[in-house]
Amino acid sequence: MPIMKLRLYVAGQTPKSMAALSNLRQICVAHLDGKYDLEVIDLMKNPQLAQGDQILAIPTLVRNLPVPIRKIIGDLSNVDKVLVGLDLRAPLRDGGGKTKPGLDSGIGAKA
Numbered sequence: 001m002p003i004m005k006l007r008l009y010v011a012g013q014t015p016k017s018m019a020a021l022s023n024l025r026q027i028c029v030a031h032l033d034g035k036y037d038l039e040v041i042d043l044m045k046n047p048q049l050a051q052g053d054q055i056l057a058i059p060t061l062v063r064n065l066p067v068p069i070r071k072i073i074g075d076l077s078n079v080d081k082v083l084v085g086l087d088l089r090a091p092l093r094d095g096g097g098k099t100k101p102g103l104d105s106g107i108g109a110k111a
Contacts, residue, residue, distance in 0.1 A: 002066050010059045
């Protein structure tokens with residue numbers, strides 16, 4: 001597995017921002033086996049950095065590598081959705097081969 005380059009955009013020490021960081025760290029430890037580079041960007045301190053990755057909501061996780069770029073918005077509390085969004089797990093399928101509702105709602109949007 002190549003090294004995954006991740007950026008988490010947060011807004012200070014808000015509960016959602018802190019939850020997103022905590023949840024992401026747990027996911028990285030459990031599923032990335034140390035093969036990741038995580039940068040946390042506080043937009044309260046550096047709002048101009050939001051333009052580069054076109055950040056419209058916070059918290060937002062951006063996976064820059066491997067390509068394609070993927071974005072996940074929210075506190076990252078739904079581990080399955082985060083894993084699908086990071087391409088670490090295939091979407092769950094129902095009996096007819098269709099993706100179950102809710103697993104692709106804004107998660108993993110390609111940039």
